Amino acid sequence: MNRTTARPFTVMDEFELIKAATDYSLEQDKNGRISGNFYHCKLTSAFQVILDSRENKIIGHAAYIRSESHGEVSLWPWQVFALASKDEQLIDLDRLCRAIHALNYFKKNPDTRTGQLFLSVHPRLLSSIQNEHGRTFKDFLDLTGISTSRIVIEIPPALNHDWKLLQKLIINYRSYGYQVAINFSGTHGHELPGADDLHPDILIVQAHELLHYQKDDPSADSYARDARPLLHVRKIETQAQLTAAKQAGAHYLQGNFLGTAV
Template identity: 35%
Template sequence: MSSSVPSYLEQLVRHPETDKRLWLDPDQRVVGKFLRCQLASVFQPVIDLNEQTSIAREAFVRSWHQTESRLSPWSLFASAAHDEDVVELDRLCRTVHLLNHFSGLHANEPLIVNVHDRLLAAVAGDHGRSFRRVLDALAISPSRVIIETPESVCLDRSLLAFVVANYRLNGFRISVSVGRASDVQKVLGIVRPDYLKVDGRRIPSTAEAAHVLALAEANGVRTIIQRVETHDQLNTLREAGITLVQGFALAAPSAVPAQQTPLATTAA
């Protein structure tokens, strides 16, 4: 665990008015507030099939409205009418994920965080600079964080290249999410991310999976097949030589138990 994360969490308990957007729930997990909504984190592992271990965990937001039992993340982002609201919401989600992951039982693993496509379009300057400042304040190396770009960014060659270069400049590792296997060669002609993530539901055959893997390996990029939901999909990927897999066939997203001892609820 980063030495600064426990101190920050302790500050939330002892001085709850310091940042009204963040607090700890009874299970010692960080919860965020945006407008009248609350945000929490769940994490899904990326599994190495050869080693049967997790190599990283991807964070997803779970949200609910104070008048509703559940609010989908898509509805939450849609409620942010202005670009500046999207920027604030996206950064808040990533901060909640950071604090939950790096205070949890799997803090030794890299964290994968997504960025919303509207944020990438709205921020004209240095992508990753603000997030890097959060990491620096928490004494977390940016190399322990993998920024994942959305599928839609692959449609804009110049934006994809610009965004990847900016995040790299700020020390982050990069994962590019590709919607279709047919887009892999085009993406690799623009950037060389650390990871290439392809939707497993759109890879119908062993031959196509093997082709994706060969293209990525030829460019020094590791392949992760995501949204693997059935054992038939899993068998197809194994036959193709795919080793890094993510999806419900292996593990559902879940909250990670905090590893710190329970923090006092009142100041000593």
């Protein structure tokens, strides 16, 4: 009787999987770090630690794309995405970046096996795709053995003005098992329209804006008092900002003062 067994998943399978999802070639350096190519840009990942303020431990990392040439930064992320003038190019680029981040984070470093990966999404991508946001990335994660519950999708503040789209995105991503973070920055009057109905998992506030929110809108602190959403203070650059974040009851802390992206 013939017996079939599942074929082990290998790094080469991961390479082929990304190639199938995009039209760009991949490389792997001697340290196992994976990079992809978009036009003349060599793209790879940098990760910045996110700390749990209550337990004072790392709970995950935020991912950032890096464009390199001969080991040096050649383009900033916004410049890389500016190269994708067409929606089809932007979709391919975004998928390439997320795949590279996931492989570098979950497959390369054993210390990240229990951490959460925070990934931002380009605002133009979110408005150009009509339905099933996050489905293609879930298919990729399923094949690589990564649970969507380990991924936090960050919705950019540019979407805060469109409450209906924001609500749709949160429902869409959560239906596939992702956690969802929205930005308090960029809101009018320091309030998210319909925030009581959005129910994100995480609310992101920039450290330099936190004191203004506390002074001008006391309700900003109320988010930290609730079990949900969790308050994530980002771009902490000074001791004063760290102190303010802790006083506000922030659950998650991130910034160069705590650790640069590497």
